[in-house]
Amino acid sequence: MKVVTIKDVAARAGVSPKTVSRVINGEQHVRAEIREHVMRVVDELAYKPNAFARGLSSSRSFLIGLFVDDPFSGYAADLQRGAIDQCRMYSHHLVIEAVERERPDWLAQIDATLRELRLSGAILAAPVCDWSEVLELFESHDIPVVRLSPATDPGRAQQVQIDDRAAAREMTERLIALGHRDIAFVRGHTAHGAAALRWQGFADACADAGITIPARRVLQGDFSFKSGLAAGEAILADDDRPTAIFASNDKMAFGVLMVAMRHGIAVPGALSIAGFDDDEISRMAWPQLTTINQPNAEMAKVAVDLLIGNNPQVKKEPGESVELSYSLVERESSGPVMNGMA
Numbered sequence: 001m002k003v004v005t006i007k008d009v010a011a012r013a014g015v016s017p018k019t020v021s022r023v024i025n026g027e028q029h030v031r032a033e034i035r036e037h038v039m040r041v042v043d044e045l046a047y048k049p050n051a052f053a054r055g056l057s058s059s060r061s062f063l064i065g066l067f068v069d070d071p072f073s074g075y076a077a078d079l080q081r082g083a084i085d086q087c088r089m090y091s092h093h094l095v096i097e098a099v100e101r102e103r104p105d106w107l108a109q110i111d112a113t114l115r116e117l118r119l120s121g122a123i124l125a126a127p128v129c130d131w132s133e134v135l136e137l138f139e140s141h142d143i144p145v146v147r148l149s150p151a152t153d154p155g156r157a158q159q160v161q162i163d164d165r166a167a168a169r170e171m172t173e174r175l176i177a178l179g180h181r182d183i184a185f186v187r188g189h190t191a192h193g194a195a196a197l198r199w200q201g202f203a204d205a206c207a208d209a210g211i212t213i214p215a216r217r218v219l220q221g222d223f224s225f226k227s228g229l230a231a232g233e234a235i236l237a238d239d240d241r242p243t244a245i246f247a248s249n250d251k252m253a254f255g256v257l258m259v260a261m262r263h264g265i266a267v268p269g270a271l272s273i274a275g276f277d278d279d280e281i282s283r284m285a286w287p288q289l290t291t292i293n294q295p296n297a298e299m300a301k302v303a304v305d306l307l308i309g310n311n312p313q314v315k316k317e318p319g320e321s322v323e324l325s326y327s328l329v330e331r332e333s334s335g336p337v338m339n340g341m342a
Helices: 006-013 017-024 032-045 051-056 074-089 106-117 132-140 164-177 193-208 225-236 250-262 280-284 296-307
Strands: 063-068 093-098 121-124 145-148 158-161 183-187 218-220 244-247 272-274 291-293 321-323 327-329
Touching: 006 017, 006 032, 017 032, 063 074, 063 106, 063 296, 074 093, 074 280, 074 296, 093 106, 106 132, 121 132, 121 296, 145 296, 158 296, 164 183, 164 193, 164 244, 164 272, 164 291, 164 327, 183 193, 183 225, 183 250, 218 225, 225 244, 225 250, 244 250, 250 272, 250 280
Parallel strands: 063 093, 063 121, 121 145, 145 158, 158 321, 183 218, 183 244, 244 272
Antiparallel strands: 291 327
């Protein structure tokens, strides 16, 4: 088969090769109708730009970096799916980088990566987006970044987020509406800004309902399944147990659910459990978990738009904050309080 070239696209579209190049590279100074026409021709001819040649002909690598602390988590997987899809739209490629802060040379590794790859931009996931050393390093290399759900230095870079506090409040209000007044809460990792916001949302709803939160009903987790197991054992090991448990993410909620099953506690009959994120594990669990849907893949897509895209719906102002919608997903793990348990 003949390899389709940029000249073939230009000839079919009736424009110059330079115009095709501008469209493919996501440059701003091309009229919308011309951009759409050229992209239709690109699709028709199944044209695939040579990323290596494009990188040689410019100072850009056409690579977007996604920097995460745990590349194997469900959260990171969702971000990858969204970012990969959107990068493909703009003929860019995604590079996944694990930030291993426990290593003594972790910052030097990031520095070496930035020197070698010449990234067009980077997406910094929580909690990496809140580490000042990382932000300073990207600034020193003059690489634009988008921060996902940051908790510190608002306005330092463009960011994408949901309202974690409002979402946690809504979940708590739903549990209260089901008759629960003795609700335990499993907090998330202290390094994640979202963990504090989710706790605040829970506390807000309880205060408005006149519910006092005893210290024994608040457990510290770290967003891992293991910490959910530990919290579940601490809460459910004796007869003095709450009627509902709200965990700051689905992994921990799943851990609590496993402990409840081990102790023969019916869910949701004797205990309601709720999580946060709508991770894949929330649908694999049985009963399936009531949770907050955080649109992680969509957040990554918007981040790519902010870095390289031409989406007119996404502004590109310094410090721009884009807030996406969340939703409460009610499944089988939550239900009304049984008579005599409230």
